[in-house]
Amino acid sequence: MPDSAEPRAVQAATAMKASVNDFVVKFANVNGSGSASANGLFARSVMRMGVPVAARNIFPSNIQGLPTWYEVRITEAGYLGRRGGVDLMVAMNPQTWDRDLAEIESGGFLVYDSTKPLGHSRDDITAIGVPLTAMCNEAYELPRERQLFKNTIYVGALAALLGIELAVIDALLADDFKGRDRLIKANVEALRMGHAYVLKHLGPLPLQVRRADAVGDRIYVEGNQAAALGAVYGGATVCAWYPITPSTSLVEAFTAYCQDLRLEPETGKARYAIIQAEDEIASIGIVVGAGWNGCRAFTATSGPGVSLMTEFIGLSYFAEIPAVIFDVQRGGPSTGMPTRTQQADILACAYAGHGDTKHPLLLPADPGECFEMGAQAFDLADRLQTTVFVMLDLDIGMNEWLTKPFVWDDARRLDRGKVLTHDDLEAGREFGRYLEVDGDGIPYRTYPGVHPTKGGYFTRGTSRNPYARYSEEGAVYVDNMERLLRKFDTARALVPAPVARPARRRTRDGVIYFGSTTPAMHEALEMLEAQGRHLDALRIRGFPFADAVYDFIAQHDRVYVIEQNRDAQLRTLIMTEGGVDASKLVAVLHYDGTPITARFIAGEIAQRLALGQPSTGQSEAAE
Amino acid sequence: MTYILKPQLHHPKLPTNSLGFTRRDYEGSVSTLCAGCGHDSISAAIIQACFELELPPHRVAKLSGIGCSSKTPDYFLGNSHGFNTVHGRMPSVLTGANLANRDLIYLGVSGDGDSASIGLGQFAHAIRRGVNMLYIVENNGVYGLTKGQFSATSDRGSKSKKGVINHDTGIDMVGLALQMGATFVARSFSGDKDQLVPLIKAGLAHKGAAFIDCISPCVQFNNHNGSTKSFDYVREHNEAVNRLDVIMPRDPIQVDYKSGESIRVQQHDGSILSLHKIAELYNPNNRAQALGYLQARQARGQIVTGLLFVDPSAGDLHDAVGTVDAPLNALNEAELVPGAAALDRINASLR
Incomplete structure (x- = not known):
């Protein structure tokens, strides 16, 4: 803000981003200030308008006083990973003011507490001041109320700026504070305070939330x-x-x-x-x-x-x-x-x-x-x-x-595995706790107390024979360890199978990923496809790895392995367990502690594809 | 080393208990400990106690850590499930086992290295949770399996077999158990079977965390002059505060001390502990006094033995966490899995 005596409510940039239902809002707060519930309220209100959101808390290991952020991606198209970049920053923490401003993309927006003038030197963003502290000081007596309702007031202001319906937020407040009518009323009033200020002084932004039907029956x-x-x-x-x-x-x-x-x-x-x-x-x-x-x-x-x-x-x-x-x-x-x-x-x-x-x-x-x-x-x-x-x-x-909503089939039964009961033992079933019976490496067990004379055994970490009796015989030890390997092989077919996502065109390039990388990966694949870069993708869901994982690697010239760690741990595990040529698996690694973004993955892969040569080195984690 | 099975021959005239079991039915495989080891006497006392209590052997779960003492569960109750766990961590495994099936009897066997050194924390926490068990520390003040290092219960100033003087304060397991809220605390001596067997019986019958610190000389590494855990030293310094008779509900009451000389305590399962007072001033129903008495006698170099404290109406961990009466491991699908309809309601609450 310029140091003029009368700060303007809006300092507009020449170019402004415009978008409906596709932008990123980030809140910068001080932790312990009660911002989390207000920010969550904002995210859920967008969702109640039928627009998917992907919200992420970025918080410190601390209870009160340190910087915390909450990033909400509003995405009618349903991209639930982090995109990277910020279109609208709600900067409520003076400690992180400079870096928060630096994160706003050109043409983006800044919402801030304009009670005191705060300077910045970016002329490519639009700054929107709302005198939150002044409004709170006028409306509330208690310091805690002033702090808490400030959060609700900015949610009201954002609703007005972005076109979120107040009735939707009212309904959420009614749910959250069910039975505590005074609290509902106080929040509804604070919400309207912020909303009214924006309508009077500012008006809506070119970033807008519009009712859609893209959430479906999903749960949050x-x-x-x-x-x-x-x-x-x-x-x-x-x-x-x-x-x-x-x-x-x-x-x-x-x-x-x-x-x-x-x-x-x-x-x-x-x-x-x-x-x-x-x-x-x-x-x-x-x-x-x-x-x-x-x-x-x-x-x-x-x-x-x-x-x-x-x-x-x-x-x-x-x-x-x-x-x-x-x-x-x-x-x-x-x-x-x-x-x-x-x-x-x-x-x-x-x-x-x-x-x-x-x-x-x-x-x-x-x-x-x-x-x-x-x-x-x-x-x-x-x-x-x-x-x-x-x-x-x-x-x-x-x-x-x-x-997607949780599903349970009432016909499903718990699989308690191979357990011999009292009746099994009574009927004369042979019992050797570590005896290979079915060829799958899995022995039978008994629960303590099952039978007066049969089925008892002594459990130990030291080596033993198939009947659970102490033995340091080398051959007995090796037999047992080999059986444990067979058992691990049995697990291969029992753990969740990998999920393939083939490219639209035939390609010799593949990508392997897993866990929380998934939504960002899917979006990155679309970004790459738009650039004419096609990759078959395989999501790993379990270890020991299914044969399909190694088949996939064999079917491609180069396979990128996307992970959120420094040392390419999944890639190492794939190579160790399957004897894969190291040069074939290219590590793409993101490990700065923030969730991986679609832009990062797409950028890293595009860069390597453009070079046309496989890289075995590890990339920088920083975006 | 190989596993030694005992011959299955039984003497035809061995006495049986009301379940039809002989004492042999409570035995395990042949001990591989050194000849004369105090631990074998404790195993024998456990066998005797279980036989006399007429426990179905398979209803006892025996757990131990690592060390000489922790090997012993293999040498008694051969038809029971046993678990030789991780060094110093038997208490947590026993806690989990107890949570899974409250209907079994849990016997934890450990040593001074296992419970006072590496496992001191787990010992204290299992006791303070009131896990329903009998926890026996076979206390020889030395690491036997690794050949003669001091343990944390070695007394300050005591001498190792190699002549080294211990400069650290010994941990008094009985004092610790009292402080941590054990509801049955006793000390005994492996060489005093008459004292030990009733204590084991009473401890097994006790509901709540029962603890016996059993001094058990190591014939190889801690039975020399200068040791405070040798047979001779313990015999000379042993001061028994009482003598215990355990009367099960089904037994006729035969013991009858004159009033003023004995205390009679009824436990949760109906068993009656009849305590013949030896030390006149000793009151086993008062935790604070017990601690004071122990410390005063310890300062005089005496080793106080007997039933030191008992709270006959104690509860256990299951009472504290409010679990159902049935063993958790016996609950079926209908009792555990809430089903699709409940899930639909949860889904609806998350939109």
Whole structure:
């Protein structure tokens, strides 16, 4: 703003972006200021107008006072990944003013609190001042009210600027504050304060939200919440955990769903047990103990927790005890970036343990798959008698995503795997805990207490013969380890199969991706196609890898592997497990802690395709 | 080392309990510990206690960590499921197992390295959660399997077999268990079967976290002059505060001490603990006094043994988290899976 005595409400640039239902709004706030619910209200109001949104929280590891951002992509076309770039910045944090302004694309807009003049030197953006603090100081007595309602006022102002219907926001407020009429009224009034100011002084922007019918029956939910619901439907009864960002909300959601869905009607008693353990070691210990004793048990954690659990994961592999771990990945190593997203635990989880160990991984791409795989993981753990990982990340886990509705078939049965009952034993079924019977590497097990004289055995991490008796014989050890490999091979057909997305034209170029990269990848493929660049795509959903993954690689000259980590961990895993020529797999890596964008992927691939030569090096993460 | 199976021959005249089991039915495979090891005496006491309590052997789940003591669950209750877990982490595995099936009896066997060094945290947390179990630490003050290093219960100033003096303060597991809220706390000595067997019986019958610290000399590495965990030292410094008789609901009450000399406590399962007082001032129903008494005697170099504290009406972890009466591992699909209709309602709430 120029230092004139009378700041103008609008400082217009010569060129302005214009768009209906296709732009990016970013909110820059101070955390702990109550902005999160107002920003969420904004995103949901757009969705209630029938326009899909993709919203992402970018927040610090802090409770109060540090910068936090919320990015809302408004996308009638349904691109749910990050696009990259910002069209409208709602800059509410003086600490980050300069960098927030720098992020606005040319022709974009800035909405700011104009109570005090704030200077900037960009003449290619349009700045819109709303005297939020002054309005609040006039309307409210209490400092907390002044702070909280400031957020609602800017939502009202944005509604007027972008053409969002007030009635839609009113309805959301009525839902959110059901039964608290005073709060509803106060928010409705604050909303109108901002709305009226814009109508009087400013008028609408060329960025507009218009009613559409592009949301359909989709739901809007966090991956952690979806995974927790999956655990409920998967029959999990024991959960042991230790608080760690970004996985904590998964257990909180599991607790809430259990309180709602898992109480014995007659007594109100719990058909579940949730233990906040003293650390991650105890968490997985409790899970292993419950799994040994015939319960479906899980823990939720992040990278540092997986490190602590590693000895137990090795025991679970060798002693063949079912366990489920939801790993909500964040930046590492060490404490790394606890509130930022990465896909950087792939290798650590695939091979967690000492000695020769490997574990099935499930790789959900959205909350819908978090639910499905969350339930499926328990069937797989029981069937395979081993630890199964569900690999979320902060982006899927802690952001609300628009996703297909959850589906459950009431005819579906829990697969408890190979368990011999009292009657089986009584009927004289031979029991060797580690005996190969069916040729699939999976032995039979018994639950403790099953029979007075049959089926008892001693579980240990040390080597033993097929009848669970201690043995350090080399040949016995090798036989057992080979059987465990056969079992892992059996898992190949049981984990979720990869999903192919063929190009419209024949091509020798392919791309492999997984997890939260998916929506940005799909958009990038469209961008590349528009440039005449065609790639077949394969989304990996499970480890051990299906044969289809290696067939896909064999069918292409070059395959880009898109990942959100530094060391190309999935690419390494593909090469290690399948013996693929390294020069064939080209790593495209994004690991600055923010979710990967469509523009980044398209740019990186286009650049390499233009060069016409395969690159084995790793790209810069920065956009 | 190979696994040694015991011969299946039974003496035809072995006495049976009311379930028709002989003492042999509570045994396991042959011990591979050193001859004379205190731990084998504790295994024998466990076998005796389970036989006398007439427990169906398969209804006991026995869990341990890593170390000499943790090998012993293989040597008793051969028809039970056992789990030799991870070093220092038996308490968490036992906690999980207990959550899965509240109907079994849980016996945790550990050592001083396993529970006081690497596993101190898990020990404390399982106790403070009130997991329904009997937790026995076979305490020899030394690492046996790795050949003679001090453990965290070695007393300050005690001497290793190689002549090294321990400069760290020993952890008193009994004091810790009392502080962490154990509802049954005892100490005994592997060389005193008459004292130990009733304590194990009472601990198995107790509802809640029961703990026995059992001094168990290591004949190889900690039975020399200068050790405070040797047979001779413990015999000389042992001060029993009471003598226990356990009377199960079905048993006739035979023990009858004069009033003033005994305390009678009825536990949750109906078992009666009849305590003959030896130390007149000792009151096993008062946690704070127990701690004070122990510390005062410890300062005098005495090792206090007996039933040190019991809360006969204690609850357990299942009471705290409010689980259903049925074992969680026995719940069926209808009880666990809310179904499609519930999911439709959830979907509707997320739009």
